[in-house]
Amino acid sequence: MEFHCGIDVGKHKLQACLIWIKGKRRNKSVANTPAGRRTLYQWLERQLQGRLDTLQAILEPTAHYHEALAEELVELGVRVATPNPKQVKKFAEGLGFESKADRQDAFVLARMGESRELAAYTPPAPEVKALRALLARLEAVEKDAQRESNRLEHALTAQAPQDVIDSIRNSLAFLEAERRRLERMIDEHIDRHPPLKGDRELLESIRGISAKSSREMLSIIHRHPFDRAKQVASYVGVHPKVFESGTSKELPPCMSKMGSGRVRAKLYMAAVSAIQHNPDVRAFYQRLRSRGKAKMAALGAAMRKLVHICFGVIKNQTPYTPQIA
Missing domain, CATH: 3.30.420.40 (ATPase, nucleotide binding domain)
Known part of the structure; x- marks a missing residue:
């Protein structure tokens, strides 16, 4: 029992x-x-x-x-x-x-x-846990820098005293230096651990996946024992939410948004880039648009396809090769 x-x-x-x-x-x-x-x-x-x-x-x-x-x-x-x-x-x-x-x-x-049957939790490896902590710290510094940038804009608009403006600029300079330092630490940490380094190289072989988005996907895929690409898409909240009951059937499917908004924001930018430079994602996006899909709906589907490709290259340990020339 x-x-x-x-x-x-x-x-x-x-x-x-x-x-x-x-x-x-x-x-x-x-x-x-x-x-x-x-x-x-x-x-x-x-x-x-x-x-x-x-x-x-x-x-x-x-x-x-x-x-x-x-x-x-x-x-x-x-x-x-x-x-x-x-x-x-x-x-x-x-x-x-x-x-x-x-x-x-x-x-x-x-x-x-x-x-109901729930997936069993598996503790992450120490190096994955450290990567997650470094990424969380980087996110906090980036948020602080954005707040200070907003304060600077307000101070300049309100013609605040020069001492206030200088203080904000000094704070921004410190945060920018700290952001660069943390990014170096993250890259060095990944390079010290061959499994992380190898998988990052596989992720960055995908056209549209930048260094920033590869770090996030690396942390997510290594932190959870996913068996299928759909599980990763569900975790980050880019899988479709379908309405199949009563009058809700009239509603179009939408993105579930059940995961981290920060990760989806990076995937959004990656998808925008992939539509321009990745032939598979571009063809997929154009096919959806030709069928009458709205731009944002097609872009959301492109985000999901990128997640599937990310999982595929890591699972198969094979660099990305476009299926469409």
């Missing part, structure tokens, strides 16, 4: 709900600290009489606060699942829950694990 434990993860607290025999629930709340997590593991062992291998723990990914918990549970022999937050939200609505509360959210996660 497999038991299911939903764990609502917060910055400071973990709320667990263990679905027991005949649907009975047992709840436990602990601090999200090393000591608190040890208390949770000991409680689970007592409930299951030491049989942690019979447990599936379902965690909703919450920034980075769930990562230590997920990795420690896997080490203890627990099967861990980390479903997409949007899927969790829709499942909760299906159960009739519209408000959010820690105990309720933990129960929803447990019920989700009980009622």
Whole structure:
């Protein structure tokens, strides 16, 4: 018998709900600290009489606060699942829950694990985890630089004192230097690890995939044990969302947007470039346009095709070769 434990993860607290025999629930709340997590593991062992291998723990990914918990549970022999937050939200609505509360959210996660097959979580390799952290830091610096650039534009328009303008420019210069430094660190980190280096070269053999988009796709594909290209497309949110019920049938399919908006933004720019320089993507885009597809719908499909190509070159360990001359 497999038991299911939903764990609502917060910055400071973990709320667990263990679905027991005949649907009975047992709840436990602990601090999200090393000591608190040890208390949770000991409680689970007592409930299951030491049989942690019979447990599936379902965690909703919450920034980075769930990562230590997920990795420690896997080490203890627990099967861990980390479903997409949007899927969790829709499942909760299906159960009739519209408000959010820690105990309720933990129960929803447990019920989700009980009622459907969820993909098992696999902890990323240390070098992949480090790459993800470096990319997250680069994103933060780029956002800070954009904010300072907006402030500079406002200061110039408002004719702010020169000291204010100089301060903003100094901050922008620092952030630009830090951005370049982080990009060098990321490239050096990838070069130090042959699997990452080789796969980046494969990704950059695809016309339209730049250094920036290759880093993102490299991190995503190495971080999750995808079996098919459709799974990658679903993860980044570029797969089509089809309406097939009631009057919704009249609505055209649209992009699901279930993944990271930042990754999709880079894929958007990659698709724009690929339509110009990649013969396969260009032919695909033009074929959709000739059938009456709107420009943005065809561009979204081109993004999805690029994701499929990215997965294909890494899975087959073969550089990209255009099928159309």
